[in-house]
Amino acid sequence: MRYLVSKLLIVLVALVVAGFGLCSDDPQQSTVSMQATSAADLEKAGDHCRAQKDYTQAIKYFDEAIRKDPKNAKLYNKLGLAELANGDYKAARYDFEKATRYNRAYPEAWNDLGVIAYVEHNYKAAANYFKKAIALDETRASFHVNLGVTWFTRNEMDRAMREYSRALELDPEALTRSSTSGVTAQITNRAERAKHDYMMARIYARMGNVDNCLVCLRKAKENGYADLSNVYKDEEFARVRQDTRLAEIVPPPPVK
Secondary structure: OHHHHHHHHHHHHHHHHHOOOOOOOOHHHHHHHHHOOOHHHHHHHHHHHHHOOOHHHHHHHHHHHHHHOOOOHHHHHHHHHHHHHOOOHHHHHHHHHHHHHHOOOOHHHHHHHHHHHHHOOOHHHHHHHHHHHHHHOOOOHHHHHHHHHHHHHOOOHHHHHHHHHHHHHHOOOHHHHHOOOOHHHHOOOHHHHHHHHHHHHHHHHHHOOHHHHHHHHHHHHHOOOOOHHHHHOOHHHOOHHHOOOHHHHOOOOOOO
């Protein structure tokens, strides 16, 4: 019996060190685990809790990790992401700024500051932060998407289309993923969403991706876009107009 108990204790300790099962509702158990765990393992535990959407517990682990490693820019940024997901924008901004203070060349932290500025409707600041992130790492499609949607929100369509086009060059699925995450998901107004869908259709049409163009046109129609008939005028849609499926979404104009 004593041997069995010893084996169970060994397994339990191994699980704690590995960072699994740490999203606990027991404050006492969590405190004991945090005090006995290294900053690296606390970071893993925080990552696990954030993946499980237990942002409150993730914040506790990242906080404790920072206490043990107080100048770690990556930890501050992860803490900020958990706070952002938890709706605490003020705390998130503070920790993203801390991350950039400890590492000025940290593109993710500048991007995340841009997200905070965007959700707080400070679009000028958001654009500047996203541009800073892109200057540090031009190959990140998500940075271009974020800057693109910021330009879109400011009604600077040519700039938006350039950023979206670059994002698709880097990652053909960039816009699909960003429609359900990132700053793109913040477009909740139905009219703006319809306008955004039409712009994406133009981008796909310009790239020759007829299938995705038609998907976006259908979404624009579902969201009530008023100027769908422009597909028969705008130059980008010349190739799309050769596809018979277009008429199912947007009836062609009457022949004069």
